[in-house]
Amino acid sequence: MSRVNELMNCDEYREMISADPAFDGGAGHLSACSECQAFRSEIQSLNLKIAKAMQINVPEPTLPELPDIETENVVPITAHKTFPKRAWFAMAATMLLAALVGVLVFDTGVHYDSLAEEVLAHLDHEPASLRVSGTPVSNARLAKVVPSDVASPDHSAGLITYARSCEINGKKVPHLVIQGEQGPVTILLMPDEAVTEAVSLDGENIHGVILPVGAGSVAIIGAREEKLERIENSVLNSVNWST
Amino acid sequence: MNSSSAESARRRRFDQIVAVFHADMYRYAAWLCRDKAIAEDVVQEALLRAWKSLDALRDDAAAKHWLLTIVRRENARYFERRRLETVDIDNLTASQAALLAEAPNEELEELRESIYELDDDYREPLVLQVLMGYSTTEIGELMGLKQGAVLTRLHRARLKLKEKVADDERA
Numbered sequence: 001m002s003r004v005n006e007l008m009n010c011d012e013y014r015e016m017i018s019a020d021p022a023f024d025g026g027a028g029h030l031s032a033c034s035e036c037q038a039f040r041s042e043i044q045s046l047n048l049k050i051a052k053a054m055q056i057n058v059p060e061p062t063l064p065e066l067p068d069i070e071t072e073n074v075v076p077i078t079a080h081k082t083f084p085k086r087a088w089f090a091m092a093a094t095m096l097l098a099a100l101v102g103v104l105v106f107d108t109g110v111h112y113d114s115l116a117e118e119v120l121a122h123l124d125h126e127p128a129s130l131r132v133s134g135t136p137v138s139n140a141r142l143a144k145v146v147p148s149d150v151a152s153p154d155h156s157a158g159l160i161t162y163a164r165s166c167e168i169n170g171k172k173v174p175h176l177v178i179q180g181e182q183g184p185v186t187i188l189l190m191p192d193e194a195v196t197e198a199v200s201l202d203g204e205n206i207h208g209v210i211l212p213v214g215a216g217s218v219a220i221i222g223a224r225e226e227k228l229e230r231i232e233n234s235v236l237n238s239v240n241w242s243t
Numbered sequence: 244m245n246s247s248s249a250e251s252a253r254r255r256r257f258d259q260i261v262a263v264f265h266a267d268m269y270r271y272a273a274w275l276c277r278d279k280a281i282a283e284d285v286v287q288e289a290l291l292r293a294w295k296s297l298d299a300l301r302d303d304a305a306a307k308h309w310l311l312t313i314v315r316r317e318n319a320r321y322f323e324r325r326r327l328e329t330v331d332i333d334n335l336t337a338s339q340a341a342l343l344a345e346a347p348n349e350e351l352e353e354l355r356e357s358i359y360e361l362d363d364d365y366r367e368p369l370v371l372q373v374l375m376g377y378s379t380t381e382i383g384e385l386m387g388l389k390q391g392a393v394l395t396r397l398h399r400a401r402l403k404l405k406e407k408v409a410d411d412e413r414a
Contacts, residue, residue: 018401019394020372020379046405047373053355054374056273056342059283061265064291069253136263155263156307157376181304227378234376 014039021047022229051237055152116199116210118168119188119219122175137163146174149240151189157234158185169193178231182223185231191216191241213239257297260306261290267307267375268314274370275318277359279341289317311375312385350411357407365400368393 008016008026013036016023021044030036136159145163146153153160153176161184162177168190176187186208195217201208208221211232218235220228268289273282292313300309335343343355358366371377371385379393386393 015394015398018405019397042405043401046401046408049351049354049408050358050369050401050404051373053351053358054270054274054370056270056279058266058269061261062287063261064287064294066254066257066291066294069250069295069297154266156267156374159263230376230378233372237373237376 010036018043022233048236048239052240114199115169115190115193115195115217115219116201119210119221120201122166122168122188123186123221136160146176146189150174150191151235151238151240153235153238157231180222180226180228180231182226185220185222185226185228187231187235188219189216189235189239190218193217211236214241216241253297256303257294260293260303260310264307264310268310270374271311271370272314272318273342274358274374275315275363275367276321277342278336278339281321285314285317285321288321289313292317307375308381308385311371315385353411354404354408357404361400361403365396365403368396369400372397 008029010029010033013026013029013033016026017036017040021040026036030040136155141163142153142160145165151174155178158178158180160176160178162175164175165172166175166188167173168188169192171190171192173191173193174189176189177184178187179185192215194215195210195212197212199210201210201219201221206221207224207226207228208219209228209232210217210219213236218232218239220232220235222228222231265286268286269282272285272289273279276282276285289310293310300306343352343359358369361369368379368382368386368388371382372379377385379390379397382388383390383393388396
């Protein structure tokens with residue numbers, strides 16, 4: 001949702017934020033209205049609880065008896081979507097940017113000034129994570145990388161094709177990559193890295209955000225054309241650490 | 244590609260899609276019909292229909308939306324066939340009660356009951372947004388509603404739940 005109306009009143013703002021807790025418009029009103037700030041926090045907290053309440057155990061899939069299908073005239077369709085060239089360029093530029101940050105940091109021996117810098121630098125550590133893939137990681141792998149008290153990720157926001165335990169600020173954090181509409185989207189689940197407010201990550205060819213979640217945060221970074229809102233919702237809903 | 248290998252490729256493709264999206268199909272069905280046993284029936288029917296029309300799915304990136312649309316239709320067909328009565332939360336069958344039974348704590352159990360009691364018109368868009376990660380535009384496409392109507396339903400659904408949570412806390 002992209003509605004940005006600085007002249008919203010309280011009723012309008014509350015209607016929008018309760019319809020979509022990821023609504024990011026009405027910043028002008030929000031900054032001046034502490035009651036709506038409190039209302040937003042309340043709705044976002046409620047939304048996390050709703051997401052948890054909706055999680056139900058799923059039985060093992062059992063297939064019905066599948067009838068034979070006449071396949072002689074069927075044209076096989078590639079199962080994996082192709083990755084547009086411009087997205088490849090975007091990712092290449094992303095990695096170059098991340099590499100530059102990484103080189104600056106390591107060559108000078110300087111510690112990262114911010115979590116955002118460290119997150120960007122981390123992208124360069126694992127270029128393999130940015131491959132386009134149609135192969136999901138196994139549930140066993142996901143369970144190993146993402147402890148149940150950190151999050152319960154599933155493939156609802158897109159195929160999770162990469163899962164690895166990585167180090168941010170000296171602590172192990174799950175690093176996931178899902179396949180978005182425009183290519184790979186990096187997700188770092190950081191239960192111990194608090195941020196006071198959302199931090200935008202904005203490059204020439206990438207964009208992303210570090211979102212506060214309780215005492216921690218979540219970083220989500222994709223190609224510039226990628227719409228991250230849906231992924232943000234899904235990732236936030238999967239988070240299990242205390243809020 | 245000969246007939247045998249085409250059949251194998253088709254089956255592999257179907258199995259991969261089912262492996263990824265079965266949980267979403269089941270959860271969506273369960274929250275639509277509010278009954279675990281019926282949800283399993285609905286998903287079985289949906290899988291059968293998906294198998295028969297798999298070749299109509301031109302892009303696997305659209306598989307989730309395609310499958311959820313089938314689940315929605317199968318759920319509607321199921322209830323058309325049986326003309327089931329509205330569920331009364333004080334008089335649940337074992338299969339209906341099973342949906343409410345697994346909440347990890349009392350607070351979530353009460354919230355789950357409140358979601359269960361929401362009208363279908365409010366519960367479904369909420370499930371699509373929160374559980375399936377759908378945008379309001381996508382919810383409108385799936386449910387045949389304008390975005391404004393989706394926003395109104397989501398707003399009202401959350402307010403109802405918020406009031407219910409506040410009532411429970413006061414009690």
